[in-house]
Amino acid sequence: MSMPGALRPTDDSDVVMSCRVRLARNVAGMPFVGRSTHPQRREALEAIRSACGTAEATGSLVAAAGATGPLAWVDMPSMPARDRQLLWERHLISRNFADGDSPRAVALTQDERFSMMVNEEDHLRVQVLRPGNALRAAFDAAMAVDAALAARLDFAFHPRLGYLTACPTNVGCGIRIGVMVHLRALRLTNELEKVKRAAKELHLAHRGFHGEGTDATGDWFQISNQRTLGIAESELLEVLAARVVPAIVNWEREARRALVERQRLLVEDRVHRGVALLQAARLLTLDEAMKQLSTVRLGVSTGLVGGPSLDTINRLTIEIQSAHLRAADPSIEGDDDERAARARIMRAAFGVA
């Protein structure tokens, strides 16, 4: 690595946007969500909400998660469709959880570092989120949340199989430790295979921007553990935090450096075209915006162009999505309005009126 010290990020945020630790748990003695009637789902929801919803319980959960309170409980069926989609776009709930009308709720802190889905595939899905590469901090917080929950709820647990989950691929630890990484250079240099091969060897999953079954919009990939049985949580953390994430971060930085050194003109051309397009466009589809933003992010992280900070670019990837645009501007009606609003946000972010 020959990056000048001043440019080398200390938290890997040039490559890692965020990290998440998720837990799947079910309440003992109740059928899993998929086999539950609506009254049974309501019962599970009430059991969880009454165990976690008191001031004392909320305080200890939020403190364990390292988040800042209060913890807001939102009933999903009564939530407008646009707001449900907004939560999905922010990676706080899953697509399945956003749709449908069965009894379920989400609890989240304002800083989004801690959230829980009740009655997703499992009774309880906990998420601890941290910006940048802070896997160990997120992991410690998730373990503390688990302990706080276990003091209040009896979870379905099998002496041989561990925590029982609706899907057998989650049984055991019921944990997913993952990072969201930006691999623009590795895609440009056709080296993504390297990441996929390493992931496969180490029993890891690589997924797109919105998780399972989505494509890598804007060259964002989620890397997380796949195995949950026969391996301890702390071992899974070590595989990711000590081996995989540092390797991927280095490969991507190496690819960025190689591009700038060996194909500078080509990269500069792409990056400046990206900036110009985002500064000039009056209508932008999400796909086009994500694609150009990804190339510009490569330019910003390698110092080829100025422009918005990496933080701002990360924020834009969320804010230019449909429900976010509509929430910010209620006058938006059709797709053209949406594309126009997206282009306006981009021009403002790139300093053009």
Place this chain on the structure above:
Amino acid sequence: MAAPFRSCDHCGKPAVVHNTVIVNGKVIEHHLCEEHAAAVTGQPVGPVPINALLGQLAQVGAARARGPTCPSCGLTFHDFKSTGLLGCARCYDTFAATLVPVLERAHGGATQHVGRVPPAGDAAIKHRNEQLERLARELGAAVAAERYEEAARLRDMIHALRPQAPDAPGTGSAGAAPPRGSVP
């Protein structure tokens, strides 16, 4: 060292397929009867999408016509095969025979949890006390109705659940539940 006869890892039938694999330096032996061998033949040890795993199991399912049905939640083998999801905690025992190869393939050969264990905390004690109360009510009803066999069974269950300390006052607050394990 070779035993003349090995039974299947998943059921009591004689094993016809013997396989040794090395995962992360650990030697793992598989002994399978004809039926279970059919479910796992040709497997590379490693993560595979759940639907692919279940697709392979379809052959076993077809051979058996219909698999078991969970006595607790009513989930059938067919339900499990089509959704990939189990219905309740009991399902893990109901479908144990077909789940073992699924688990092995999804989790790199492992079938034994080695991670965190819930502490025997307040919730566990509360849950046990609720169970004890319910069983005591059922016992009273069984004795009143002169269903003595059922009463004897309930008495055994209560005995098994009750904390061992003989001086526990019955509220459960003094006699702690036996620890279910420790957090590593």
